[in-house]
Amino acid sequence: MKMGEMQETLEFKKNIGFARCENKARLAILELAHMMSVPMSLMAVINLKVPEAIWQGGSNDPLSAADILQRIRPHNGRSDSENLQRLLRLLTSYDIFVEHLSSSGQRKYSLSDVGKTLADDDQGLSYAYYMLQHHQDALMRAWPLVGEAVEDPRREPFKKANHESAIEYYTKRPEEMKLIHNSFTGMCVPFMREMLEAYDGFQGVETLVDVGGNSGICLRMIMDKHPNVRKGINYDLPEMVAHAPHIPGVSNVGGNAFQSVPPGDAIFIKWAILAWTDEEAKQVFENCYRALPKDGKMIVCEPVLPEQTDESHRTRALLGGDIFVMTMYRTKGKHRTEQQFKHLGISTGFPHFSVFYIDSYLAVLEFQK
Numbered sequence: 001m002k003m004g005e006m007q008e009t010l011e012f013k014k015n016i017g018f019a020r021c022e023n024k025a026r027l028a029i030l031e032l033a034h035m036m037s038v039p040m041s042l043m044a045v046i047n048l049k050v051p052e053a054i055w056q057g058g059s060n061d062p063l064s065a066a067d068i069l070q071r072i073r074p075h076n077g078r079s080d081s082e083n084l085q086r087l088l089r090l091l092t093s094y095d096i097f098v099e100h101l102s103s104s105g106q107r108k109y110s111l112s113d114v115g116k117t118l119a120d121d122d123q124g125l126s127y128a129y130y131m132l133q134h135h136q137d138a139l140m141r142a143w144p145l146v147g148e149a150v151e152d153p154r155r156e157p158f159k160k161a162n163h164e165s166a167i168e169y170y171t172k173r174p175e176e177m178k179l180i181h182n183s184f185t186g187m188c189v190p191f192m193r194e195m196l197e198a199y200d201g202f203q204g205v206e207t208l209v210d211v212g213g214n215s216g217i218c219l220r221m222i223m224d225k226h227p228n229v230r231k232g233i234n235y236d237l238p239e240m241v242a243h244a245p246h247i248p249g250v251s252n253v254g255g256n257a258f259q260s261v262p263p264g265d266a267i268f269i270k271w272a273i274l275a276w277t278d279e280e281a282k283q284v285f286e287n288c289y290r291a292l293p294k295d296g297k298m299i300v301c302e303p304v305l306p307e308q309t310d311e312s313h314r315t316r317a318l319l320g321g322d323i324f325v326m327t328m329y330r331t332k333g334k335h336r337t338e339q340q341f342k343h344l345g346i347s348t349g350f351p352h353f354s355v356f357y358i359d360s361y362l363a364v365l366e367f368q369k
């Protein structure tokens with residue numbers, strides 16, 4: 001090849017390379033622009049009870065969209081299986097369903113491992129409630145205002161959209177509160193099962209205080225697994241413990257952890273610190289320090305942000321949750337890194353700090369006096 005021809009070929013290849021990069025970038029931005037189709041389609045199939053229709057107590061046999069409609073809307077002559085199939089195809093590409101394509105072109109769908117988390121288990125629990133709760137009308141009104149948390153962080157987008165805080169809003173609406181309880185329980189139980197299998201930090205504890213314990217479900221699971229914990233104190237805001245069920249061995253105590261924390265041998269806090277500003281978290285840590293005996297420990301289960309930002313599911317789930325907190329609960333509440341937690345502990349008198357990554361979303365953080 002002559003010199004001139006070689007240069008031309010190189011130039012041509014470079015142009016194709018640029019075009020490919022540009023093409024990839026344009027495709028990525030279109031995927032993001034259409035992203036809303038994903039949660040909305042997911043909400044639609046949850047509301048239509050598609051996961052249960054396929055799961056049917058664990059059979060998970062592949063079904064066509066028409067078969068699914070036959071199960072969920074047997075008497076609706078107007079329901080449209082083609083439109084259901086369009087939702088199922090999109091969600092297959094997000095790993096919610098598995099598509100079984102026959103040689104004749106017929107499509108059938110079963111649940112993937114991700115999809116199975118949406119079907120109620122034998123206790124009526126699933127992640128579907130978490131999904132539904134995260135897309136309630138009041139939250140959907142707040143999302144378009146997320147940028148205002150940057151312009152002026154003094155009021156949460158949720159409060160701007162709904163004229164009251166999320167806690168005020170939901171405590172006035174028992175039906176929506178029920179969904180929140182189901183959502184917390186659906187997320188809490190699988191985590192607690194796994195955590196209690198792998199973590200043995202409750203040994204020797206007789207009185208355990210759960211700060212922000214909500215329904216007391218975590219305490220119940222800890223006490224079932226560790227009979228040495230004979231007394232549980234479920235400590236939460238008065239309006240929350242007012243709805244907490246009776247659990248043998250557990251006292252429901254209403255109060256505000258910013259003001260004080262009841263004494264115990266150990267303190268448990270799960271999935272609550274994220275809604276507090278650094279100053280509030282520090283205040284609660286100081287109150288916990290005062291409530292613990294010498295050598296006492298605080299066991300915290302919270303999302304822990306990685307230092308590096310990457311494209312993994314874990315990083316995306318954690319960073320997405322961080323923006324949720326900023327929009328709905330507190331603009332300066334946040335998901336924190338391991339270093340931020342360590343610093344929080346040291347600045348409030350806890351010299352010993354260990355982290356156990358048992359679950360990929362919530363880590364177990366031990367703060368010892």
Ligand SMILES: C[S@@+](CC[C@H](N)C(=O)[O-])C[C@H]1O[C@@H](n2cnc3c(N)ncnc32)[C@H](O)[C@@H]1O
Pocket residue numbers: 184185188211212213214215218235236237240255256257258269270271272275
């Ligand atoms: C996301 S929920 C987690 C509930 C439970 N720990 C779990 O993991 O399922 C956070 C809880 O913290 C409680 N909480 C928030 N601020 C509080 C405060 N200042 N004092 C006590 N509890 C508080 C809320 O009422 C709520 O029940």
